[in-house]
Amino acid sequence: MILNTDSMKPIYVQIAEWLEVEILNSNMKEDERIYSQYQLADMFTVNPATAAKGLNLLADENIVYKKRGLGMFVSPNAKQFILTKRRKQILEQMIKELVIEANRLDVSESELIMMIHNFKQDYKEE
Amino acid sequence: MNVIQCHDVTKSYGQNRALDHLSFEIGENKITGLIGRNGAGKTTLLKMIAGYIKPTQGELQVFTRKPFNNLDVSAKTIFIDDNMTFPDSFRLTDILSEVAPFYAAWNSSLADALFNYFSFDPNQAHSNMSKGSKSTFNSIIGIATRCPLTIFDEPTTGMDSAVRKDFYKALLKDYLEHPRTILLSSHLLSELEEILEDILLIDNGSKCLHLPIMELRELAVGIRGNEQALLTFVEGKELIYKEEFAKGSLYVVIKKESIEQEFKHVRQNGLEVLPISPDDLCVYLTGKTGGGIDDVFKRS
Numbered sequence: 001m002i003l004n005t006d007s008m009k010p011i012y013v014q015i016a017e018w019l020e021v022e023i024l025n026s027n028m029k030e031d032e033r034i035y036s037q038y039q040l041a042d043m044f045t046v047n048p049a050t051a052a053k054g055l056n057l058l059a060d061e062n063i064v065y066k067k068r069g070l071g072m073f074v075s076p077n078a079k080q081f082i083l084t085k086r087r088k089q090i091l092e093q094m095i096k097e098l099v100i101e102a103n104r105l106d107v108s109e110s111e112l113i114m115m116i117h118n119f120k121q122d123y124k125e126e
Numbered sequence: 127m128n129v130i131q132c133h134d135v136t137k138s139y140g141q142n143r144a145l146d147h148l149s150f151e152i153g154e155n156k157i158t159g160l161i162g163r164n165g166a167g168k169t170t171l172l173k174m175i176a177g178y179i180k181p182t183q184g185e186l187q188v189f190t191r192k193p194f195n196n197l198d199v200s201a202k203t204i205f206i207d208d209n210m211t212f213p214d215s216f217r218l219t220d221i222l223s224e225v226a227p228f229y230a231a232w233n234s235s236l237a238d239a240l241f242n243y244f245s246f247d248p249n250q251a252h253s254n255m256s257k258g259s260k261s262t263f264n265s266i267i268g269i270a271t272r273c274p275l276t277i278f279d280e281p282t283t284g285m286d287s288a289v290r291k292d293f294y295k296a297l298l299k300d301y302l303e304h305p306r307t308i309l310l311s312s313h314l315l316s317e318l319e320e321i322l323e324d325i326l327l328i329d330n331g332s333k334c335l336h337l338p339i340m341e342l343r344e345l346a347v348g349i350r351g352n353e354q355a356l357l358t359f360v361e362g363k364e365l366i367y368k369e370e371f372a373k374g375s376l377y378v379v380i381k382k383e384s385i386e387q388e389f390k391h392v393r394q395n396g397l398e399v400l401p402i403s404p405d406d407l408c409v410y411l412t413g414k415t416g417g418g419i420d421d422v423f424k425r426s
Contacts, residue, residue: 041298045320050320050339050340053340
Protein backbone atom coordinates (compact mmCIF):
# COMPACT_ATOMS: atom_id res chain seq x y z
CA MET A 1 0.00 0.00 0.00
CA ILE A 2 1.41 3.38 -0.96
CA LEU A 3 1.06 6.27 1.41
CA ASN A 4 1.30 9.83 0.27
CA THR A 5 4.18 11.04 2.40
CA ASP A 6 4.07 14.60 0.99
CA SER A 7 0.48 15.08 2.00
CA MET A 8 -0.32 17.53 4.78
CA LYS A 9 -2.47 14.76 6.21
CA PRO A 10 -0.77 12.67 8.86
CA ILE A 11 -0.30 9.00 8.01
CA TYR A 12 -2.77 7.85 10.67
CA VAL A 13 -5.45 10.06 9.13
CA GLN A 14 -4.70 8.57 5.72
CA ILE A 15 -5.09 5.08 7.18
CA ALA A 16 -8.41 6.03 8.79
CA GLU A 17 -9.62 7.48 5.49
CA TRP A 18 -8.57 4.37 3.60
CA LEU A 19 -10.58 2.25 6.04
CA GLU A 20 -13.56 4.57 5.55
CA VAL A 21 -13.37 4.04 1.80
CA GLU A 22 -13.26 0.29 2.36
CA ILE A 23 -16.46 0.62 4.37
CA LEU A 24 -18.06 2.91 1.77
CA ASN A 25 -17.25 0.38 -0.96
CA SER A 26 -18.78 -2.34 1.20
CA ASN A 27 -15.50 -4.25 1.27
CA MET A 28 -16.12 -4.32 5.00
CA LYS A 29 -19.65 -4.78 6.17
CA GLU A 30 -21.57 -4.00 9.35
CA ASP A 31 -20.47 -5.94 12.40
CA GLU A 32 -17.54 -7.35 10.47
CA ARG A 33 -14.13 -7.35 12.11
CA ILE A 34 -11.87 -4.58 10.87
CA TYR A 35 -8.10 -4.97 10.33
CA SER A 36 -6.04 -5.02 13.51
CA GLN A 37 -3.32 -2.45 14.19
CA TYR A 38 -0.73 -5.13 13.42
CA GLN A 39 -2.29 -6.05 10.09
CA LEU A 40 -2.48 -2.37 9.14
CA ALA A 41 1.12 -1.81 10.25
CA ASP A 42 2.20 -4.64 7.99
CA MET A 43 0.06 -3.48 5.03
CA PHE A 44 1.16 0.15 5.17
CA THR A 45 4.67 -0.43 6.54
CA VAL A 46 4.10 1.84 9.51
CA ASN A 47 4.67 1.51 13.22
CA PRO A 48 1.75 -0.29 14.93
CA ALA A 49 1.30 2.75 17.21
CA THR A 50 0.58 4.85 14.11
CA ALA A 51 -1.93 2.28 12.86
CA ALA A 52 -3.58 2.18 16.29
CA LYS A 53 -4.05 5.93 16.21
CA GLY A 54 -5.83 5.61 12.86
CA LEU A 55 -8.15 2.97 14.30
CA ASN A 56 -8.82 5.08 17.39
CA LEU A 57 -9.84 7.94 15.16
CA LEU A 58 -12.61 5.73 13.77
CA ALA A 59 -13.51 4.47 17.23
CA ASP A 60 -13.84 8.07 18.50
CA GLU A 61 -16.42 8.72 15.79
CA ASN A 62 -18.19 5.43 16.52
CA ILE A 63 -17.51 4.22 12.99
CA VAL A 64 -16.07 1.13 14.62
CA TYR A 65 -16.72 -0.33 18.05
CA LYS A 66 -14.48 -2.33 20.34
CA LYS A 67 -15.19 -5.79 21.64
CA ARG A 68 -12.97 -6.56 24.55
CA GLY A 69 -10.34 -9.11 23.57
CA LEU A 70 -11.74 -9.54 20.08
CA GLY A 71 -10.76 -6.37 18.29
CA MET A 72 -12.73 -3.71 16.46
CA PHE A 73 -15.85 -4.12 14.37
CA VAL A 74 -17.69 -1.95 11.85
CA SER A 75 -20.64 -0.14 13.45
CA PRO A 76 -24.14 -0.67 12.01
CA ASN A 77 -24.53 2.94 10.83
CA ALA A 78 -20.94 3.43 9.76
CA LYS A 79 -21.56 3.79 6.03
CA GLN A 80 -24.27 6.42 6.35
CA PHE A 81 -22.26 8.30 8.93
CA ILE A 82 -19.15 8.43 6.70
CA LEU A 83 -21.23 9.63 3.74
CA THR A 84 -22.76 12.50 5.70
CA LYS A 85 -19.46 13.44 7.30
CA ARG A 86 -17.52 13.47 4.05
CA ARG A 87 -20.09 15.54 2.21
CA LYS A 88 -19.93 18.11 4.93
CA GLN A 89 -16.15 18.15 5.49
CA ILE A 90 -14.82 17.74 1.97
CA LEU A 91 -17.27 20.09 0.31
CA GLU A 92 -16.84 22.73 2.97
CA GLN A 93 -13.07 22.58 2.63
CA MET A 94 -13.27 22.86 -1.15
CA ILE A 95 -15.58 25.84 -0.92
CA LYS A 96 -13.20 27.51 1.48
CA GLU A 97 -10.33 27.08 -0.97
CA LEU A 98 -12.52 28.30 -3.79
CA VAL A 99 -13.52 31.48 -2.02
CA ILE A 100 -9.96 32.30 -0.99
CA GLU A 101 -8.68 31.79 -4.54
CA ALA A 102 -11.56 33.81 -5.97
CA ASN A 103 -10.70 36.71 -3.65
CA ARG A 104 -7.08 36.52 -4.70
CA LEU A 105 -8.14 36.69 -8.37
CA ASP A 106 -10.64 39.50 -7.80
CA VAL A 107 -13.62 37.37 -8.76
CA SER A 108 -16.82 38.72 -7.24
CA GLU A 109 -19.32 36.59 -5.38
CA SER A 110 -21.93 36.76 -8.12
CA GLU A 111 -19.32 35.90 -10.77
CA LEU A 112 -18.23 32.90 -8.72
CA ILE A 113 -21.79 31.66 -8.31
CA MET A 114 -22.31 32.16 -12.02
CA MET A 115 -19.22 30.07 -12.76
CA ILE A 116 -20.48 27.25 -10.58
CA HIS A 117 -23.86 27.46 -12.21
CA ASN A 118 -22.38 27.40 -15.74
CA PHE A 119 -20.15 24.47 -14.93
CA LYS A 120 -23.09 22.52 -13.58
CA GLN A 121 -24.97 23.14 -16.82
CA ASP A 122 -22.01 22.06 -18.96
CA TYR A 123 -21.47 19.02 -16.82
CA LYS A 124 -25.08 17.95 -17.30
CA GLU A 125 -24.91 18.31 -21.07
CA GLU A 126 -21.79 16.17 -21.41
CA MET B 127 9.36 -1.25 31.95
CA ASN B 128 12.27 0.84 30.75
CA VAL B 129 14.93 -1.07 28.88
CA ILE B 130 17.33 1.85 28.85
CA GLN B 131 17.70 4.42 31.60
CA CYS B 132 20.16 7.14 30.97
CA HIS B 133 20.64 9.67 33.73
CA ASP B 134 22.88 12.72 33.36
CA VAL B 135 25.42 10.86 31.26
CA THR B 136 28.53 12.61 29.98
CA LYS B 137 31.25 11.14 27.81
CA SER B 138 34.43 13.11 27.25
CA TYR B 139 37.26 12.40 24.86
CA GLY B 140 39.97 14.70 26.22
CA GLN B 141 38.64 18.23 26.04
CA ASN B 142 35.85 17.19 23.72
CA ARG B 143 32.45 16.31 25.13
CA ALA B 144 30.75 13.74 22.90
CA LEU B 145 27.78 13.47 25.25
CA ASP B 146 26.82 16.26 27.59
CA HIS B 147 24.55 15.56 30.60
CA LEU B 148 22.20 13.39 28.62
CA SER B 149 19.09 11.95 30.29
CA PHE B 150 16.31 9.86 28.76
CA GLU B 151 14.48 6.57 29.09
CA ILE B 152 13.47 4.04 26.47
CA GLY B 153 10.49 1.78 27.09
CA GLU B 154 10.22 -1.88 26.22
CA ASN B 155 9.31 -2.95 22.68
CA LYS B 156 9.43 0.48 21.12
CA ILE B 157 11.15 1.36 17.89
CA THR B 158 13.09 4.56 18.52
CA GLY B 159 14.98 6.56 15.95
CA LEU B 160 18.14 8.27 17.17
CA ILE B 161 18.55 11.29 14.96
CA GLY B 162 21.25 13.93 14.89
CA ARG B 163 23.68 15.75 12.65
CA ASN B 164 27.18 14.46 11.95
CA GLY B 165 29.15 14.45 15.19
CA ALA B 166 26.08 14.87 17.40
CA GLY B 167 27.12 11.86 19.50
CA LYS B 168 24.83 9.17 18.07
CA THR B 169 27.47 6.45 17.70
CA THR B 170 29.04 7.22 21.09
CA LEU B 171 25.65 6.87 22.74
CA LEU B 172 24.78 3.63 20.97
CA LYS B 173 28.18 2.07 21.73
CA MET B 174 27.73 3.02 25.36
CA ILE B 175 24.30 1.41 25.50
CA ALA B 176 25.73 -1.72 23.86
CA GLY B 177 28.44 -1.82 26.56
CA TYR B 178 31.41 -1.07 24.29
CA ILE B 179 32.43 2.08 26.13
CA LYS B 180 31.97 3.51 29.62
CA PRO B 181 30.33 6.79 30.50
CA THR B 182 32.71 9.39 31.94
CA GLN B 183 30.03 10.57 34.37
CA GLY B 184 26.44 9.75 35.11
CA GLU B 185 24.36 6.61 35.36
CA LEU B 186 23.46 4.38 32.42
CA GLN B 187 21.38 1.24 32.92
CA VAL B 188 20.32 -1.31 30.32
CA PHE B 189 17.99 -4.06 31.52
CA THR B 190 18.55 -2.50 34.97
CA ARG B 191 22.31 -3.16 34.83
CA LYS B 192 25.37 -1.20 33.84
CA PRO B 193 26.06 -2.42 30.33
CA PHE B 194 29.87 -2.09 30.30
CA ASN B 195 31.53 -5.53 30.51
CA ASN B 196 28.23 -7.11 31.48
CA LEU B 197 27.62 -10.57 30.01
CA ASP B 198 23.92 -10.56 30.78
CA VAL B 199 23.39 -7.31 28.91
CA SER B 200 25.64 -8.48 26.06
CA ALA B 201 23.63 -11.64 25.57
CA LYS B 202 20.42 -9.63 25.25
CA THR B 203 21.86 -6.91 23.02
CA ILE B 204 23.13 -6.76 19.48
CA PHE B 205 24.90 -3.77 17.99
CA ILE B 206 25.08 -3.58 14.21
CA ASP B 207 27.23 -1.06 12.37
CA ASP B 208 29.43 -1.07 9.29
CA ASN B 209 32.63 -1.63 11.27
CA MET B 210 31.76 -5.18 12.26
CA THR B 211 34.77 -7.38 11.75
CA PHE B 212 34.78 -11.13 11.38
CA PRO B 213 37.72 -13.54 11.01
CA ASP B 214 39.13 -13.37 7.47
CA SER B 215 38.99 -17.12 6.98
CA PHE B 216 35.22 -17.22 7.55
CA ARG B 217 32.87 -17.49 4.61
CA LEU B 218 29.47 -15.81 4.92
CA THR B 219 27.75 -19.08 5.82
CA ASP B 220 30.39 -19.74 8.49
CA ILE B 221 29.56 -16.39 10.06
CA LEU B 222 25.85 -17.16 10.17
CA SER B 223 26.41 -20.54 11.80
CA GLU B 224 28.94 -19.17 14.30
CA VAL B 225 26.71 -16.28 15.39
CA ALA B 226 23.89 -18.69 16.25
CA PRO B 227 25.16 -20.15 19.55
CA PHE B 228 25.72 -16.69 21.05
CA TYR B 229 22.12 -15.54 20.81
CA ALA B 230 19.26 -17.45 22.40
CA ALA B 231 16.55 -16.23 20.04
CA TRP B 232 18.58 -16.57 16.80
CA ASN B 233 16.35 -17.76 13.98
CA SER B 234 18.35 -19.53 11.29
CA SER B 235 15.47 -20.08 8.89
CA LEU B 236 14.81 -16.32 8.86
CA ALA B 237 18.53 -15.65 8.38
CA ASP B 238 18.72 -18.13 5.50
CA ALA B 239 15.58 -16.78 3.85
CA LEU B 240 16.91 -13.21 3.96
CA PHE B 241 20.35 -14.41 2.85
CA ASN B 242 18.84 -16.06 -0.23
CA TYR B 243 16.46 -13.18 -0.93
CA PHE B 244 19.39 -10.76 -1.16
CA SER B 245 21.27 -13.29 -3.35
CA PHE B 246 24.43 -13.62 -1.30
CA ASP B 247 27.12 -16.07 -2.27
CA PRO B 248 27.60 -18.43 0.70
CA ASN B 249 31.31 -18.87 -0.10
CA GLN B 250 32.19 -15.20 -0.22
CA ALA B 251 34.50 -13.63 2.36
CA HIS B 252 33.04 -10.79 4.42
CA SER B 253 36.06 -8.55 3.86
CA ASN B 254 35.68 -8.68 0.05
CA MET B 255 32.13 -7.41 -0.02
CA SER B 256 31.07 -3.98 -1.21
CA LYS B 257 29.97 -1.40 1.34
CA GLY B 258 26.27 -1.86 0.55
CA SER B 259 26.47 -5.67 0.61
CA LYS B 260 28.28 -5.58 3.93
CA SER B 261 25.56 -3.38 5.44
CA THR B 262 22.88 -5.70 4.08
CA PHE B 263 24.60 -8.80 5.41
CA ASN B 264 25.14 -7.21 8.84
CA SER B 265 21.47 -6.21 8.93
CA ILE B 266 20.45 -9.82 8.37
CA ILE B 267 22.39 -10.69 11.52
CA GLY B 268 20.71 -7.79 13.32
CA ILE B 269 17.22 -8.98 12.41
CA ALA B 270 17.72 -12.73 12.81
CA THR B 271 19.28 -12.52 16.30
CA ARG B 272 15.93 -11.21 17.58
CA CYS B 273 17.72 -9.68 20.56
CA PRO B 274 15.50 -8.03 23.19
CA LEU B 275 17.56 -4.90 22.51
CA THR B 276 18.52 -4.52 18.87
CA ILE B 277 20.69 -1.54 17.92
CA PHE B 278 21.47 -0.43 14.37
CA ASP B 279 23.96 2.38 13.83
CA GLU B 280 23.40 3.87 10.36
CA PRO B 281 22.28 0.49 9.03
CA THR B 282 21.55 1.59 5.48
CA THR B 283 24.92 3.16 4.65
CA GLY B 284 25.80 2.14 1.10
CA MET B 285 22.56 0.22 0.48
CA ASP B 286 20.71 1.07 -2.69
CA SER B 287 17.21 2.42 -2.39
CA ALA B 288 15.45 -0.89 -3.09
CA VAL B 289 17.48 -2.69 -0.43
CA ARG B 290 16.83 0.12 2.08
CA LYS B 291 13.09 -0.26 1.65
CA ASP B 292 13.35 -4.04 1.91
CA PHE B 293 15.44 -3.76 5.04
CA TYR B 294 12.99 -1.49 6.87
CA LYS B 295 10.09 -3.64 5.75
CA ALA B 296 11.77 -6.85 6.88
CA LEU B 297 12.65 -5.30 10.22
CA LEU B 298 9.09 -4.09 10.78
CA LYS B 299 7.53 -7.40 9.73
CA ASP B 300 9.72 -9.38 12.07
CA TYR B 301 9.13 -6.84 14.84
CA LEU B 302 5.35 -7.24 14.48
CA GLU B 303 5.69 -10.97 15.06
CA HIS B 304 8.45 -10.73 17.63
CA PRO B 305 8.29 -7.38 19.38
CA ARG B 306 11.56 -6.14 20.84
CA THR B 307 13.22 -2.85 21.69
CA ILE B 308 14.86 -1.40 18.61
CA LEU B 309 17.16 1.60 18.34
CA LEU B 310 18.03 2.91 14.90
CA SER B 311 20.33 5.79 14.19
CA SER B 312 20.26 7.73 11.00
CA HIS B 313 20.62 11.22 9.67
CA LEU B 314 18.04 10.43 7.02
CA LEU B 315 14.88 10.58 9.07
CA SER B 316 12.65 10.59 5.99
CA GLU B 317 13.50 7.02 5.02
CA LEU B 318 12.65 5.45 8.35
CA GLU B 319 10.15 7.74 10.06
CA GLU B 320 7.12 5.60 9.16
CA ILE B 321 8.32 2.60 11.13
CA LEU B 322 9.32 4.58 14.22
CA GLU B 323 7.23 5.06 17.31
CA ASP B 324 9.51 7.54 19.09
CA ILE B 325 12.26 9.84 18.06
CA LEU B 326 15.25 10.95 20.11
CA LEU B 327 16.92 13.96 18.57
CA ILE B 328 20.34 14.87 19.88
CA ASP B 329 22.44 17.90 19.12
CA ASN B 330 26.01 18.44 20.28
CA GLY B 331 25.74 15.58 22.76
CA SER B 332 22.59 16.94 24.40
CA LYS B 333 18.99 15.90 24.10
CA CYS B 334 17.03 18.16 21.81
CA LEU B 335 13.72 16.27 21.67
CA HIS B 336 12.38 12.90 22.76
CA LEU B 337 8.78 12.31 21.79
CA PRO B 338 6.45 10.14 19.71
CA ILE B 339 7.05 10.77 16.02
CA MET B 340 3.34 11.57 15.62
CA GLU B 341 3.76 14.50 17.99
CA LEU B 342 6.82 15.70 16.10
CA ARG B 343 4.73 15.89 12.96
CA GLU B 344 2.23 18.12 14.76
CA LEU B 345 4.86 20.27 16.42
CA ALA B 346 5.48 22.98 13.87
CA VAL B 347 4.33 24.53 10.63
CA GLY B 348 5.95 26.65 7.97
CA ILE B 349 4.40 29.98 7.03
CA ARG B 350 5.27 31.83 3.86
CA GLY B 351 4.25 35.21 2.60
CA ASN B 352 4.79 38.93 2.50
CA GLU B 353 7.62 39.93 4.83
CA GLN B 354 5.76 42.75 6.59
CA ALA B 355 2.53 40.82 7.10
CA LEU B 356 4.41 37.76 8.29
CA LEU B 357 6.64 39.66 10.72
CA THR B 358 3.58 41.35 12.23
CA PHE B 359 1.87 37.99 12.55
CA VAL B 360 4.73 36.26 14.36
CA GLU B 361 5.84 39.26 16.41
CA GLY B 362 7.13 38.32 19.85
CA LYS B 363 7.07 34.61 19.05
CA GLU B 364 9.95 32.24 19.00
CA LEU B 365 10.90 31.17 15.50
CA ILE B 366 12.52 27.82 14.81
CA TYR B 367 13.74 28.90 11.41
CA LYS B 368 13.62 31.98 9.23
CA GLU B 369 14.58 32.41 5.62
CA GLU B 370 14.14 35.14 3.03
CA PHE B 371 13.38 33.30 -0.16
CA ALA B 372 12.60 36.18 -2.49
CA LYS B 373 12.70 39.93 -2.14
CA GLY B 374 9.99 41.00 0.31
CA SER B 375 8.95 37.40 0.98
CA LEU B 376 9.73 35.42 4.05
CA TYR B 377 9.47 31.83 5.19
CA VAL B 378 9.38 30.96 8.87
CA VAL B 379 8.96 27.78 10.88
CA ILE B 380 7.10 28.17 14.14
CA LYS B 381 5.66 25.94 16.84
CA LYS B 382 2.01 25.26 16.23
CA GLU B 383 1.00 25.85 19.84
CA SER B 384 2.43 29.37 19.84
CA ILE B 385 0.04 30.49 17.09
CA GLU B 386 -2.98 28.36 17.94
CA GLN B 387 -5.10 31.41 18.81
CA GLU B 388 -4.32 33.31 15.63
CA PHE B 389 -4.21 30.27 13.35
CA LYS B 390 -7.57 31.01 11.75
CA HIS B 391 -6.36 34.41 10.58
CA VAL B 392 -3.19 33.21 8.87
CA ARG B 393 -4.77 32.81 5.50
CA GLN B 394 -6.85 35.95 5.75
CA ASN B 395 -3.58 37.84 6.01
CA GLY B 396 -2.52 36.38 2.66
CA LEU B 397 -0.06 34.05 4.32
CA GLU B 398 0.39 30.46 3.29
CA VAL B 399 0.67 27.58 5.71
CA LEU B 400 2.91 24.75 4.60
CA PRO B 401 3.44 21.34 6.12
CA ILE B 402 6.92 20.68 7.36
CA SER B 403 8.48 17.26 7.19
CA PRO B 404 9.95 15.82 10.40
CA ASP B 405 13.24 15.56 8.54
CA ASP B 406 13.39 19.30 7.77
CA LEU B 407 12.19 20.16 11.25
CA CYS B 408 15.03 18.17 12.82
CA VAL B 409 17.52 19.97 10.60
CA TYR B 410 16.11 23.36 11.65
CA LEU B 411 16.04 22.41 15.33
CA THR B 412 19.68 21.38 15.29
CA GLY B 413 20.83 24.21 13.02
CA LYS B 414 24.05 25.90 14.03
CA THR B 415 22.86 29.31 12.86
CA GLY B 416 19.50 30.91 12.23
CA GLY B 417 19.89 30.96 8.47
CA GLY B 418 20.99 28.22 6.15
CA ILE B 419 23.55 27.42 3.49
CA ASP B 420 22.06 30.25 1.44
CA ASP B 421 23.60 32.72 3.87
CA VAL B 422 27.07 31.48 2.95
CA PHE B 423 26.47 32.48 -0.65
CA LYS B 424 24.74 35.74 0.12
CA ARG B 425 26.63 38.79 -1.05
CA SER B 426 26.68 41.56 1.44
